[in-house]
Amino acid sequence: DAKTTQPNSMESNEEEPVHLPCNHSTISGTDYIHWYRQLPSQGPEYVIHGLTSNVNNRMASLAIAEDRKSSTLILHRATLRDAAVYYCILRDKVDYGGSQGNLIFGKGTKLSVKP
Amino acid sequence: DSGVTQTPKHLITATGQRVTLRCSPRSGDLSVYWYQQSLDQGLQFLIQYYNGEERAKGNILERFSAQQFPDLHSELNLSSLELGDSALYFCASSVAVDRYYGYTFGSGTRLTVV
Numbered sequence: 605d606a607k608t609t610q611p612n613s614m615e616s617n618e619e620e621p622v623h624l625p626c627n628h629s630t631i632s633g634t635d636y637i638h639w640y641r642q643l644p645s646q647g648p649e650y651v652i653h654g655l656t657s658n659v660n661n662r663m664a665s666l667a668i669a670e671d672r673k674s675s676t677l678i679l680h681r682a683t684l685r686d687a688a689v690y691y692c693i694l695r696d697k698v699d700y701g702g703s704q705g706n707l708i709f710g711k712g713t714k715l716s717v718k719p
Numbered sequence: 720d721s722g723v724t725q726t727p728k729h730l731i732t733a734t735g736q737r738v739t740l741r742c743s744p745r746s747g748d749l750s751v752y753w754y755q756q757s758l759d760q761g762l763q764f765l766i767q768y769y770n771g772e773e774r775a776k777g778n779i780l781e782r783f784s785a786q787q788f789p790d791l792h793s794e795l796n797l798s799s800l801e802l803g804d805s806a807l808y809f810c811a812s813s814v815a816v817d818r819y820y821g822y823t824f825g826s827g828t829r830l831t832v833v
Contacts, residue, residue, distance in 0.1 A: 640822075647721065647809045647824030648762070706752060706775050707822060709762035 608692045613714045616682045624677040624713055626692030631672050634696050638707070639666065639677045641688040648691065648709070651677065687717045722746065723825035725810050731831045737798040740828045744791055744812030750774070751793040752813075752822065753785055757806040768793055800832045 609627040616622040628637065639651040652659055652666045654675075659666040665678040679686055691712040722745035732738055744751050753765040764777035768787035779785075782800075787793040797804060807829050811822040 642762075647723075647811070647827050648822075649721075649824065650821030653821070706764040706767055706777055708764065709754075711761055 608694060608710055610690070610692055610710065610713045612711065613716070615716045615718065616679075616686075618684060618717055618719050619681050622679040622682045622686070622715065622717075624679075624690050624692075624715065625674065626676070627674045628692070628694055629673045631694060632696065635694040636696075637666065637668060637672075637675050638693045638695055639664070640691045640693065640707070640709075641686075642691070642712070643685075643688045651690070682715075682717045684717050684719065687715055689714050721823050721825060723810060723812050723823050725808075725825035725828050727828060728826070729829050729831075731833060732800060734800055734802060734832055736800050736832075737796065738800065738830065740795040740797070740808050740810075740830075742793045742795070742810030742812075742825060744793070744810075745823050748812035748814050748823070749791065750813045751787055751791070752811040753779075753793070753795050754809040754811065754824075755806050756809060756827075757803075760806075762809070765795070797830070802832050805830055805832045 636653050636655050638653040640648040641651050642648045652661055652664050654666045654668055667676045689712040691709050693707050724743040726741045730738055749770045752767045755763045755765055765779040766785050767775040771787050782798050785795045807827045809824050809827045811824040813822050
């Protein structure tokens with residue numbers, strides 16, 4: 605799996621937007637970009653994923669650069685509950701065929717949210 | 720509640736012992752994944768099962784084994800435990816191996832080896 609680079613930590617103020625960056629310069633054409641987050645003392649939680657186009661769901665938005673070498677997870681209004689470690693993960697859609705089903709987690713970005 | 724149930728939540732045992740961690744996947748999910756999270760290693764993939772069959776192996780020690788039963792629940796067996804096996808063990812499930820719906824993780828079992 606291609607490697608991703610994320611800042612170790614970020615800070616945000618409550619109710620302000622947060623932009624979490626991820627660099628993946630060696631991404632292949634069939635790699636999907638996935639984001640998971642892990643709240644303190646909990647298991648990871650799926651946030652969003654995409655291939656080329658920007659994606660929105662109830663939790664967040666994913667903005668993907670035109671060359672796909674970077675992406676940004678956008679939390680539109682941070683709450684205290686959004687304080688977590690955010691993981692950006694690449695996974696080849698070929699893996700969806702069953703040969704390798706696992707997600708490879710890096711160290712992620714620890715997001716702190718100030719009241 | 721994510722729908723993935725892991726038991727027990729906490730486990731304290733002595734070195735050399737054997738323990739079994741249990742995972743019930745979300746209803747309808749056929750794939751089960753086991754991960755280990757320790758402070759210095761982050762989340763490490765151990766093993767994946769799909770509908771009762773082993774599909775992928777990660778950094779799983781020979782002292783560890785797992786299986787998925789016909790009712791789709793899974794067990795992770797850890798034997799000859801060492802202090803370094805102390806960690807959080809997470810189970811995750813997903814609908815199918817061949818399509819992506821996101822993984823659902825349980826709240827984990829915290830294993831302490833003393």
